[in-house]
């Protein structure tokens with residue numbers, strides 16, 4: 001349900017009560033903690049030689065240590081060989097870790113408790129294997145282009161939802177003493193030409209869309225930020241004074257350090273003097289030249305980079321290390337350790353509660369002990385070559401759990417849809433006809449006569465260094481892979497109770513599928529990682545009511561989005577603020593399924609909407625705290641509403657608060673998300689959103 005109010009102030013922090021309180025609390029403790037960490041860093045710095053400082057800021061090289069990024073130990077201050085390792089959903093290239101759900105699935109739950117728990121467990125596993133810096137979470141790409149290859153690593157194209165998810169994830173990771181890394185800063189929205197393209201953006205769009213979630217990250221005291229490959233307004237992101245020194249460090253008050261993406265640095269002095277603090281991986285990775293190390297030493301000796309700047313770089317890195325108390329009792333790096341604990345419970349919960357029910361005609365779902373089920377599609381079963389057969393998940397064979405690239409982890413196990421359906425069928429006495437191929441021949445045989453036919457389709461994408469079935473990162477279109485439309489058509493012709501299950505890294509166009517009269521239900525199962533099948537069965541059989549909401553818009557046609565992958569050298573960001581639902585609203589384009597949409601097995605009613613101004617009457621304070629001007633973080637109004645579960649089963653609702661700015665100028669998006677919460681309600685139960693424990 002969307003609630004729309006008119007904002008009394010043009011502020012970024014009009015919110016449900018809980019958000020503002022959380023922000024105020026962290027800001028206070030954050031500054032003092034940084035002060036203490038800086039004091040320890042200063043003491044340590046005074047004992048270091050110039051060479052030590054250069055070592056702290058320069059990686060030792062790709063494959064020259066246990067992690068994807070490593071810096072040398074400095075024995076005199078007990079500083080370890082720092083281990084930096086991907087990534088946003090778990091420890092990459094490790095032996096026995098949990099493959100958590102991708103960020104986009106976490107966002108799809110709209111459940112801050114689950115998102116935070118995911119972050120806490122990510123941090124616990126990183127610490128368990130001795131990773132000092134976990135390279136995530138992701139707020140860039142934000143996802144302005146629906147086919148952007150790496151969108152699934154982050155939390156979707158709404159900056160508020162992404163910002164909340166960034167905060168919860170970072171606080172979760174860092175609560176376990178692990179440094180988080182907010183990446184990729186900034187305007188890295190596509191894989192195509194990512195290392196050459198220039199993103200040209202106006203100041204307002206930069207602030208209100210792309211910088212917005214990074215402000216949340218800084219507010220949550222993120223230890224590090226990774227600058228991206230692209231150029232910003234013509235200058236390399238890792239060498240742009242205005243965005244690193246200006247926006248990030250000065251305006252947002254970022255106290256941690258900026259590391260380069262792997263070989264995103266281009267010059268020795270330009271990067272140092274623009275605000276980059278650590279170079280990664282520091283070797284001649286991918287044929288590039290080494291730019292710091294000895295070169296930085298020379299530049300400092302020549303005065304091209306000041307001694308104070310080198311001190312600042314090293315101090316920021318040391319302060320982050322002290323902030324997370326990694327100077328005491330931190331485990332040695334051992335990426336082979338088994339650190340999974342019971343974390344699969346979070347994977348199953350996020351995978352399940354992130355499932356979005358898009359269509360459910362005749363209440364075909366939940367299933368009620370069918371005598372015969374048809375299960376169709378190659379993605380209903382596990383990859384026949386093995387769950388981790390493709391490096392960095394670089395294939396779309398068998399059931400899909402995540403996209404591909406550096407933001408992946410090895411699966412410790414993988415429950416495919418058919419595995420979980422078979423287990424359930426055995427206990428119900430259901431017969432399953434399995435057709436584990438995408439060929440339409442054989443479909444009629446498998447699907448006809450079954451009480452219902454489940455057909456599985458996918459769309460995949462990833463990082464541009466791997467090409468999968470001709471796709472180099474960004475998707476070329478928004479169609480399902482492997483002739484998914486034709487497969488669904490064939491199934492729906494053979495069975496009038498067809499249930500389509502979609503596993504995808506982002507939106508696909510569903511028009512052909514929805515035009516089939518036999519398609520009774522569409523289950524948007526997203527990217528469920530290792531718990532794929534279990535999560536799906538929980539929802540299909542009504543063990544839980546679906547409660548996920550779309551973290552992006554699903555359009556009727558690809559051209560409706562108004563953004564596309566740029567093939568040339570520049571992306572002008574001509575759409576400005578108007579991405580995803582902001583674009584649809586502004587142009588009066590009806591989406592097929594709107595951002596925030598999702599059905600349930602129960603019903604909810606809303607009443608008693610109340611809005612109270614809570615703005616302080618005193619003068620606004622322009623002090624800078626981590627995250628920017630302090631008055632940007634004040635709650636200016638509290639909105640409450642009563643929500644009742646009027647249906648027959650337990651369920652969860654996500655009331656969403658959207659604002660319209662007072663001016664109706666066309667430069668303002670008609671609606672912007674500024675609050676949400678997830679209410680779990682039993683049948684007949686009433687909940688008050690925006691008050692209770694938060695106000």
Ligand SMILES: OC[C@H]1O[C@@H](O[C@H]2[C@H](O)[C@@H](O)[C@H](O[C@H]3[C@H](O)[C@@H](O)[C@H](O)O[C@@H]3CO)O[C@@H]2CO)[C@H](O)[C@@H](O)[C@@H]1O
Pocket residue numbers: 068086087135183261262286406465
């Ligand atoms: O992992 C750290 C950051 O790395 C960036 O991506 C790099 C990725 O980690 C790395 O595996 C990949 O290497 C490939 C290389 O580029 C290619 O030439 C070679 O053929 O195959 C290698 C893979 O086996 O390079 C990526 C950079 O191009 C990510 O952007 C960042 O998010 C990571 O945190």
